[in-house]
Amino acid sequence: MTGDLGTDDAQVHAQAREVLDFWFGLSKEAQFRRDDALDRTIADRFGRLNHDLLAGEAAGWHDDPDTMLAAIIVLDQFSRNLHRGQAQAFAADALAVGLTLEAIERGYDRAMPPARRVFLYMPLMHAEDEALQDKSVATFEALGIEENAAFARDHRAVFGRFGRFPGRNAALGRDTTPEEQAYLAETGGGW
Structure with a gap:
């Protein structure tokens, strides 16, 4: 374009x-x-x-x-x-x-x-915000596509554990905690 x-x-x-x-x-x-x-x-x-x-x-x-x-x-x-x-x-x-x-x-x-709708809702899944993560899970579960709902729950779990997505730390210039480093190493990158 x-x-x-x-x-x-x-x-x-x-x-x-x-x-x-x-x-x-x-x-x-x-x-x-x-x-x-x-x-x-x-x-x-x-x-x-x-x-x-x-x-x-x-x-x-x-x-x-x-x-x-x-x-x-x-x-x-x-x-x-x-x-x-x-x-x-x-x-x-x-x-x-x-x-x-x-x-x-x-x-x-x-x-x-x-x-x-999956892509309309995707910004909720990407948000580093607790309320938006909760809305993401509820929205994707209501959509009824289990694969997407599972990804929303996984994103919510990572956010719930760390309060952010550790996979963004390097790009955003954030320090990575030892717990986040262990998570990133065990999952091969993660969110």
């Missing part, structure tokens, strides 16, 4: 459609595994959009379920692909959570198929 961030409805909807078609055109495995080639593709096609949305230019992206879901994917998922191992990977988390909560409040999630 090249050019400026969409400012009119037609342009925003076209950009949102491109994001959704790309992301949901990938296999589930591709969406969740580390892949440098995919990261480069996301950078080439959506890096500018990620930057612009993070800079606060998301006003036109709140208007309907598709545009809001696309913005959440760009801010939550694509940020992690674009900035692996860097603090910037988490810079859009608060904005993505805000959009997720707004989408839920508006009832946008109820009209979405489960595979899309």
Whole structure:
């Protein structure tokens, strides 16, 4: 995706459609595994959009379920692909959570198929916040996809144990406690 961030409805909807078609055109495995080639593709096609949305230019992206879901994917998922191992990977988390909560409040999630709702709810799972972790577990359990509910419970357990996700410590310049180091060593990376 090249050019400026969409400012009119037609342009925003076209950009949102491109994001959704790309992301949901990938296999589930591709969406969740580390892949440098995919990261480069996301950078080439959506890096500018990620930057612009993070800079606060998301006003036109709140208007309907598709545009809001696309913005959440760009801010939550694509940020992690674009900035692996860097603090910037988490810079859009608060904005993505805000959009997720707004989408839920508006009832946008109820009209979405489960595979899309997973990514609408994902910022809750990524949040380093106790109340949001609890909401993540409740939301994913209500969705009824056990694999995703299990991941939400696992994230909540790690957050409950450490009050944060130790797998982010290096990227965020945080000291790692001995207990966190043992956890990271035993799980091969963890959250």
